Amino acid sequence: MAPAGKGGAFPFALRSAHAEPELVAVRHRVAPGETMYRIAKTYGLTVDELASANGIKDVRALAVGQELTIPGVERNVPVDAPDALAPEADPEPVRSADAPPRRSVPVVARREEPPRRPASRPGSVRPKVATQGMIDWPLRGVLYGRFGKKGREPHDGIDLAAPAGTPVKTAQEGTVLYAGEQRGYGNIVIVEHSNRLITLYAHNRDLRVRTGQKVRREQVIATVGESGKTSGPHLHFEVRLDGKPVDPLDYLGPMPSS
Incomplete structure (x- = not known):
């Protein structure tokens, strides 16, 4: 690697x-x-x-x-x-016929x-910014970890709980910069997009793309898992602008209802 x-x-x-x-x-x-x-x-x-x-x-x-x-x-x-x-x-x-009280x-x-x-559901009290809706949600899950400091440690993305095996989709079309294993992150996919944005998808169970591959918007690139340092199946999702971490919720639109 x-x-x-x-x-x-x-x-x-x-x-x-x-x-x-x-x-x-x-x-x-x-x-x-x-x-x-x-x-x-x-x-x-x-x-x-x-x-x-x-x-x-x-x-x-x-x-x-x-x-x-x-x-x-x-x-x-x-x-x-x-x-x-x-x-x-x-x-x-x-109902159960002989159910106890x-x-x-x-x-x-x-x-x-x-x-x-x-964390509350995305969009519940968050003010709208101009960049929202630029990218799609990689999956439909429960938002339980937000961008920012977690105690003394920075948290560079958001965390979405979802059942193991749930498809993970690209947030926008682009090129796979890296698909493989990374310490702490487990199996990751990093995609570069045309608008100076890079998205990262971590803790996957398996990967469906390879480094250098062109991907379309909403293409399945991995499945949810618990590889790397994690306590359960979920997706860690990062967005980077010019290489620097930014809050994904400033770029994502409403979470899909289905």
Whole structure:
């Protein structure tokens, strides 16, 4: 593998210590009477985010006892077994003929402290800038790590939780500067675009392109994995302008709904 940085495989340096927010995937066992809407609301997610994280196409097809992955919940959320959630009118609950009375949600925070997510959904309170929409989202996932400082360490991109094997697509047409392994980043693809932008896709399970290859917009270039230094399957996505890291959310448009 050619080294990163000056004289290496690409015209900028990657940090040797790749700071990653910890992806915490809480497991939730479906209780009688629960719906996707109720579970998503408990953890501060949308139904679409919960369905995407679990590869569920029909949100009505829940089964009692089924385990769901709840991505993006902070590690320091206390684990309690509270009483049942307050009743509410959500459609099509999971039913069981001989189900016992509904008791508790297996893994949630204390009742007075709902589970906290490291980042809100993209575009919720963010002011619009002129460059937004220049590039496409590489996948549809749960945003749990933002650009900026993570403690003392800089975080040069954003992190999107998604099931392992989810296709990763190019944000714009361009040329693959590098496709291979990089310390900390795992299996990465770096694509150079015509508008001084470079995009980087890290922690992939496998790569579908090679160095020097021309790629079209939204071409599948990899699949989500957990290679490199990471605590779960997700995509680390960076955008660089003239080689310098910039906030991807300043260049991405709205996250696709499907």
